[in-house]
Amino acid sequence: MGVPGEFPYDAGIHPAGYTTRLWTMRQLAGLCTAESTNARFTYLLEMGESGLSLAFDLPTQLGLDPDDPAALGEVGRTGVSVATVDDLARVFDGIPLDRVSVSFTINATAPMLLAMWIVLAEETGVPPAALRGTLQNEMLKEFLARKAYVYDLPTSLRYALDVMEHCLRELPGVNPVSVSGGHAREAGADAALEVACALASVDEYLGGMVARGHAAEAVAARFSFIFGTDMELLKEAAKLRVARRRYAERMRDRWGARDPRALKLRTQVNTFGSALAYQEPLNNIVRATVQAVAAVLGGTQSLHVCSFDEAAQTPGPLGARIALRTQQILAEETDLARYADPLGGSHVIEALVEEVGGEVDEWLARIEARGGMAACVRSGWLEGEIEELAFRDPGPTVGVRNPAPSPSESALLAAERHTVTGGSRDVHRPPWGPELDRLRADAAAGRNVLPAMVEAVRVRATIGQLCTALRPAGPVPSPTSSSRESDERASR
Template sequence: MGIPGEFPYDAGLHPGGYSTRLWTMRQLAGLRSAESTNERFTYLLGMGETGLSLAFDLPTQLGLDPDDPAADGEVGRTGVSIATVDDLGTVFAGIPLDQVSVSFTINATAPMLLAMWIVVAEESGVDPAALRGTLQNEMLKEFLARKAFIYDLDTSVRYALDVVEYCMSSLPGVNPISISGGHAREAGADAALEVACALASVDAYLGGMVDRGHTPEAVASRFSFIFGTDMELLKEAAKLRVARRRYAERMRDRWGVAEPRAMKLRVQVNTFGSALAYQEPLNNIVRATVQAIAAVLGGTQSLHVCSFDEAVQTPGPLGARIALRTQQILAHETDLARYADPLGGSHVVEGLVDEVGKEVDGWLQRIEDRGGIAACIRSGWLEGEIEELAFQDPGPTVGVLDPAPSPSASERQLLLAESHTTTGGRRDVVRASCPAELDRLRADALSGNNVLPALIEAVRARATIGQLCAAMRPAADDQQAALTS
């Protein structure tokens, strides 16, 4: 077992653990409209949430304006609908952006949302350099697991690296990418492959930034990670120890990194929605609590706990409040945060660390033998391995296999109480005329320049997310033409 705060950081990143600094309580939220999302953020902050996490609807994730025919039926369903910077300004109305950190669960349109965040800050009197938070901005996992991408793989990764580069030069408090293993896990991967997918993706993103002339230390010190926790409490806690240990070792041995911050794997943990059941929904409170304990014992830096109603709807206020209270009870009414490394010295945990570690090494070797994570995505091999593992996971079992699997009338009433109805209908967008700004964006996309400065100018001119994505598409068309010629 390692020592908290010392290489390879398997026992935790800080010598004092949570006794000196609690994890950030960051509940994901995004409801229909900008106004209702602002209401939910204000509600959560008033209950003691310590960081915001913003979820977007599918049209926003795919760069579609809400009045685009392709967006019909999806507007506001899975998160907030954002078309212009004014929508994002409404989300953050009354919220001091220089005092609250914000996590953006956005990937394909991360460059556009970053530009909007910057302009919202400027127009509210906040220096963008004071912004704090994280952009997910993780395109490899989109192609591997979620499939919410707009451009081809190479162009998508290029724009993701533009975000990393811009944040490194201009936004010191923003983590520009959150490398994910958790999405592969939700798709069916086991714990070891979850870690391996994230670590293999590090090599791809870090290699791309080194090719642009940046040092591994400077880039890796800005990385953050997303993992999940499932129901095997001790194994999940051990998994996070493995992830920190392997990351630190690979940074040192593979990339020659000596800076401690660049060797520390900083992680946001989301309890897994795939572990929830719509039958007997209050059982999900227990499931989410077990997974949250695993995350805390594993040493997470930030935590989202799923709401009990999340298996059937966007969480209502009751579910969101209970999920936040779960974190607060663990932090303040138990002794979990009292010790720097409560699992240190456990033979069971150390055995699990060895077991999972060997499996992670095996997956990493197979990925490397096939040319790295991008090549494994293109060939379909890695997705096939995840699908095979998915068939081995039984999912929730308690209360699920009862003769009457549907929720009772009283349970349905509880689930729908205080919920926000979503129509999924289109909403009209007023498009500003900004041809010069869009032409500059198109030219920078084609020439290979970093697109963020041009994006920011176009956002200031009130270009919509659909207009921005269309202006950046010719670079993808050129890339596709080069591949097929």
């Protein structure tokens, strides 16, 4: 077992653990409109939350304006609708951007939301360099697991690298990517493949940035990660130890990193929504607590705990408050934060670390033998492996035998209200002007699109206009036939 704060950081990246610095309590929120999301953020901050995490609706994730016919029925359903910088201004109304860390759960349209964040900071008197937070900006896992992409894989990766490059140059407090294994896990991967997907993705992103002339060590120092925790409490805690150890070793041996900032894996952990059940929803409080304990014992830097009602709806105020209070109770009313490495020296943990670590190494070898992460996504092989694993996982088993409830009248009315609000919303588009022409030209010429994107956002270009300007000619291909089949299943 390692020593907290010392290479390879399996025992934690801080010498004192949580005894001097608690994890960030960062509950994900995004509710239909900018105003309702602002109200939820204000509520969570008043309840003691220490960081914000913003979720966007599907049209925003896919670069569709809310009055686009393709967005009908989806506006505001899975998060907040943001079409222009003015929408983002309403989300953060009264919230000091230079004093609150914000995580943006956005990927395909990460360049657009980053540009809006920068312009919003400027217009509220905050120097963009003072912004703190993280952009998810993780396109490999989108093609592998979530499927919320706008452009083909090479184009998507290019714009993700543009975001990383701009943050390295201009935004010292912003982590430009949150490399994810957790989404593959939610799709069906096991704990070892979850870690392997994240580590293999690191090589793809670092390779792209090194090809642009950046030092791998400088880029990696700004990486953050997303993992999840499931119900095998001790194995999940051990998994996070494995992730830190393997990452540190690979950064040292493969990329020549020596700066501790580039060797330390910093992670946000989300308790898994796939572990929740809509039947007997109060049982989910227990499930989420077990997973939160696993994350804390595993040494996470930031934590989101699922709400008990999340399997059935967007979390309500009660569910959001209980999820936050779960974190606060663990931090303040238990002894979990009193020891730097509470699992250090455990023979059970050591055995689990060896077991999971060996499986991670096997997955990494298989991925590398097939050409790396991007090649495995393109071929469909990795998605097939995840689907096979998904069939073996029974999911929640206690209290889930009740039949599915029919939608309540209030739920149907809420859905109808979202549809009507989104479909009739008036987005005042500026004419296609020189700012958008410059953005289109930079995209076509292969230049970093962020400077022109910021200029276009200043004149109130919409997310739909921005996405259109970046779109290469021709349709967006699905990476594999397997991916198309997955999309069809998801739509059903």
